[in-house]
Amino acid sequence: MADNIKHKFFFPQRPEQVWEYLTRADLMELWLMPNDFLPIPGHDFQFRIKPMPQLDFDGIVYCKVLEIAPHHTLSYSWKSGPGNGKIELDSIVVWKLIPKDNGTELLLEHNAFRGFDNLSMFSALNGGWFKNIQKIAELINAATRETTKL
Amino acid sequence: MLQPVKQQNFDVFQVVADPSRRQILRLLSKDSLTINSLAEHFDMSRPAVSKHIKILHGAGFISIQDIGRERHCILKQEGFEKLQEWINYFDNFWLSKLGKLKSLLDNKLKN
Numbered sequence: 001m002a003d004n005i006k007h008k009f010f011f012p013q014r015p016e017q018v019w020e021y022l023t024r025a026d027l028m029e030l031w032l033m034p035n036d037f038l039p040i041p042g043h044d045f046q047f048r049i050k051p052m053p054q055l056d057f058d059g060i061v062y063c064k065v066l067e068i069a070p071h072h073t074l075s076y077s078w079k080s081g082p083g084n085g086k087i088e089l090d091s092i093v094v095w096k097l098i099p100k101d102n103g104t105e106l107l108l109e110h111n112a113f114r115g116f117d118n119l120s121m122f123s124a125l126n127g128g129w130f131k132n133i134q135k136i137a138e139l140i141n142a143a144t145r146e147t148t149k150l
Numbered sequence: 151m152l153q154p155v156k157q158q159n160f161d162v163f164q165v166v167a168d169p170s171r172r173q174i175l176r177l178l179s180k181d182s183l184t185i186n187s188l189a190e191h192f193d194m195s196r197p198a199v200s201k202h203i204k205i206l207h208g209a210g211f212i213s214i215q216d217i218g219r220e221r222h223c224i225l226k227q228e229g230f231e232k233l234q235e236w237i238n239y240f241d242n243f244w245l246s247k248l249g250k251l252k253s254l255l256d257n258k259l260k261n
Binding site for chain 1: 163211237244245251256
């Protein structure tokens with residue numbers, strides 16, 4: 001089970017060139033989505049994607065610029081919901097650019113579950129279910145034996 | 151106390167946004183526990199713990215089994231599946247968008 005959204009991409013361009021495509025609304029639209037982004041901390045903007053009713057998502061992503069360190073780090077909040085401005089998902093997108101000899105390494109992290117300890121819990125849960133199901137089966141069996149004895 | 155609750159009343163993200171509820175899930179990921187033993191891990195009142203359990207139950211994160219006189223809480227996969235569905239969707243979303251960015255920049259380099 002994936003415990004977080006993380007991607008690493010390498011580009012042969014310099015960080016400044018990649019940065020432009022992450023922070024200029026017209027260039028962002030070319031590969032991402034229509035938006036009204038501005039590289040200003042605290043700026044509220046929106047992305048529009050295809051609605052996904054089965055995920056309670058009306059297609060509008062409400063964002064706010066959280067951090068900007070030119071050519072290095074960019075983060076924004078990423079909130080969505082089923083409609084009428086109702087927010088159910090409160091997540092954060094973080095971009096990091098790492099200069100390399102022959103280009104730029106771009107790291108993306110999309111944390112959907114704030115305070116979830118990087119969701120390390122997910123992996124714990126995978127093992128946990130089986131163990132708990134076994135345990136509960138034992139308890140039920142024990143309870144049944146008890147009742148039979150009585 | 152723990153009446154069945156309509157699942158759509160709870161959004162999975164709202165459910166896991168609460169630190170106490172995450173703590174309950176964490177405790178249950180190690181072992182199934184009775185409501186009483188779960189309540190011992192918290193400073194809040196037992197009705198407050200019950201309320202969190204009710205919400206987790208309603209959203210499909212746990213199931214409750216009556217065994218003897220005790221109510222046992224067990225993790226349930228259903229709630230987590232929705233979170234996983236979301237992760238998968240956006241994982242693919244970013245992967246395809248980044249691929250697009252890569253070809254955009256590659257073309258730019260060639261010109």
